[in-house]
Amino acid sequence: MVRRSLRSRSLRKIRVKTPGGRVVIQFKRRKPKAAHCAKCGAALMGVPRARPTGMMNLAKTKKRPERPYGGVLCSSCSRLLFKEKAKSLG
Amino acid sequence: MFEVGRICIKLAGRDAGRECVIVDVLDDRYVLIDGNVRRRKCNVLHLEPTKMTIEIKKNASHDDVASKFKENNMGVWQTKARTVAEKPVKIRGTVKAAAQEDKPKKEKRADKKTVKEAVVVQEKKEAKAEKPKAKKVAKPEEKKEESDKKTTKKASKKE
Numbered sequence: 001m002v003r004r005s006l007r008s009r010s011l012r013k014i015r016v017k018t019p020g021g022r023v024v025i026q027f028k029r030r031k032p033k034a035a036h037c038a039k040c041g042a043a044l045m046g047v048p049r050a051r052p053t054g055m056m057n058l059a060k061t062k063k064r065p066e067r068p069y070g071g072v073l074c075s076s077c078s079r080l081l082f083k084e085k086a087k088s089l090g
Numbered sequence: 091m092f093e094v095g096r097i098c099i100k101l102a103g104r105d106a107g108r109e110c111v112i113v114d115v116l117d118d119r120y121v122l123i124d125g126n127v128r129r130r131k132c133n134v135l136h137l138e139p140t141k142m143t144i145e146i147k148k149n150a151s152h153d154d155v156a157s158k159f160k161e162n163n164m165g166v167w168q169t170k171a172r173t174v175a176e177k178p179v180k181i182r183g184t185v186k187a188a189a190q191e192d193k194p195k196k197e198k199r200a201d202k203k204t205v206k207e208a209v210v211v212q213e214k215k216e217a218k219a220e221k222p223k224a225k226k227v228a229k230p231e232e233k234k235e236e237s238d239k240k241t242t243k244k245a246s247k248k249e
């Protein structure tokens with residue numbers, strides 16, 4: 001029987017072939033879901049799906065787009081904000 | 091709408107949300123922009139025009155545009171001059187030598203003592219100076235006596 005802590009559905013089972021030739025089941029954590037736009041809820045581009053330890057090792061530029069509101073709003077929502085700014089400037 | 095001197099807001103890219111001025115119209119799709127953004131070609135679809143215009147000549151230089159922008163209290167984008175730093179050259183034995191130099195040298199205890207203590211120290215020194223003189227005077231006499239005694243003993247033994 002598998003030990004009780006490994007019976008959780010939040011783990012995934014992976015078949016691994018060992019150097020000795022045996023096929024063994026290993027338990028891995030699942031990836032988190034993609035980040036979503038704070039305004040419209042669309043899936044954001046340019047934000048990797050990684051666990052905290054994975055994100056920690058990435059460079060800052062690899063975690064979000066180089067744009068104002070990058071990683072927070074989708075491109076179309078941020079464009080609406082900039083258009084409003086243009087209207088208020090005139 | 092998109093003519094030379096029109097102030098627009100850039101919608102896309104890393105300069106998004108910043109004011110720019112159209113410096114030159116290249117064709118019906120592309121324009122040359124400058125101001126609070128990097129000086130470059132831009133698609134008209136990525137610009138939102140405002141009601142503001144400024145007076146600049148076609149193909150105005152960055153400095154002219156910057157001065158006009160400052161008059162209207164708008165920020166200007168300045169590209170940083172690219173400075174290539176010298177590659178640090180490692181020389182054997184320099185790291186240790188530098189570390190020893192950096193170590194603070196131990197201060198002499200005399201500097202830290204107060205005046206009173208300094209006086210006491212001086213008195214002690216004077217007392218010490220007197221003592222060995224007295225000893226020195228006594229010692230050679232004693233030594234002579236001892237040597238005499240020894241010789242006499244030896245002489246007596248021989249006999």
